[in-house]
Amino acid sequence: MRAVTWNVNGLRALLGKGIVPWEAVPGAEVVALQEIKASPAQLGALAEPAGWHAAWCPARKPGYSGTALLSRRRPDEIAAGLGDPAFDDEGRTIAMRFGDLVVISAYFPNSQEGGARLAYKLAYCAAMEGYLARWRARGCETLLLGDYNIAHRPIDLARPEDNEQSPGYLPEERAWFSRYLQLGYRDVFRERYPELTGAYTWWSFRARARERNIGWRIDYATTSPQLAARVREIAHHPEIGGSDHCPVSVTLA
Numbered sequence: 001m002r003a004v005t006w007n008v009n010g011l012r013a014l015l016g017k018g019i020v021p022w023e024a025v026p027g028a029e030v031v032a033l034q035e036i037k038a039s040p041a042q043l044g045a046l047a048e049p050a051g052w053h054a055a056w057c058p059a060r061k062p063g064y065s066g067t068a069l070l071s072r073r074r075p076d077e078i079a080a081g082l083g084d085p086a087f088d089d090e091g092r093t094i095a096m097r098f099g100d101l102v103v104i105s106a107y108f109p110n111s112q113e114g115g116a117r118l119a120y121k122l123a124y125c126a127a128m129e130g131y132l133a134r135w136r137a138r139g140c141e142t143l144l145l146g147d148y149n150i151a152h153r154p155i156d157l158a159r160p161e162d163n164e165q166s167p168g169y170l171p172e173e174r175a176w177f178s179r180y181l182q183l184g185y186r187d188v189f190r191e192r193y194p195e196l197t198g199a200y201t202w203w204s205f206r207a208r209a210r211e212r213n214i215g216w217r218i219d220y221a222t223t224s225p226q227l228a229a230r231v232r233e234i235a236h237h238p239e240i241g242g243s244d245h246c247p248v249s250v251t252l253a
Helices: 011-016 040-047 118-137 171-182 188-192 225-230
Strands: 002-007 030-034 053-057 067-071 077-080 093-098 101-107 141-147 219-223 231-236 248-252
Touching: 002 101, 002 141, 002 219, 011 040, 030 141, 040 053, 053 077, 053 093, 067 093, 067 101, 093 118, 101 118, 118 141, 118 171, 141 225, 141 248, 188 219, 188 231, 219 225, 219 248, 225 231
Parallel strands: 002 030, 030 101, 101 141
Antiparallel strands: 002 248, 030 067, 053 067, 077 093, 093 101, 141 219, 231 248
């Protein structure tokens, strides 16, 4: 299975540029989208693209947030939300189960300037821990795809010294990511490429940041402990434009 995650920063805007996100990475069999900013009713026929099984989790607020999953194979189960309206009203989580494998599309909150939403962000992180634990209690392995809005270590952003107080690199956010890994979850990209610099997935639209590769690695494909052994390939795709994020792909045996 080749799975792809991409924060599209507005699905309708991307489609308007002639980019179909579930076709952008060759060989994709499952595609997780974040920040779709659209409801199925606004997508028309594309709400159920030919050859795909689609599941949508839009936010209640129009034009905001939202996640989706598309799969070539019919899932055995679809689960939208974490079970908490505080997060589910923003459409931040949707999952598909294929046998004992659960693939999740997650759009973690931005902690915002001055940490205005830091408490909300950390509450979502804690809720995600419980959510993953519930799937694992059912005997499932988890593949958590999405925009985590966290650069974990200095190697994960171009200018760490300048961003010590920036949302996405706050000490509390980075500490949670360390805790998440201590629970046994695996950041397989960084495990494969421990010293690789310049491997980013998001760039500001300002100051030619993408052209200059002044970016952040905030989009991840992390696995439950046992699933990591099945990862055959993981890659970033910065050559694919249309959003301020690039897709990340992971191939499982």
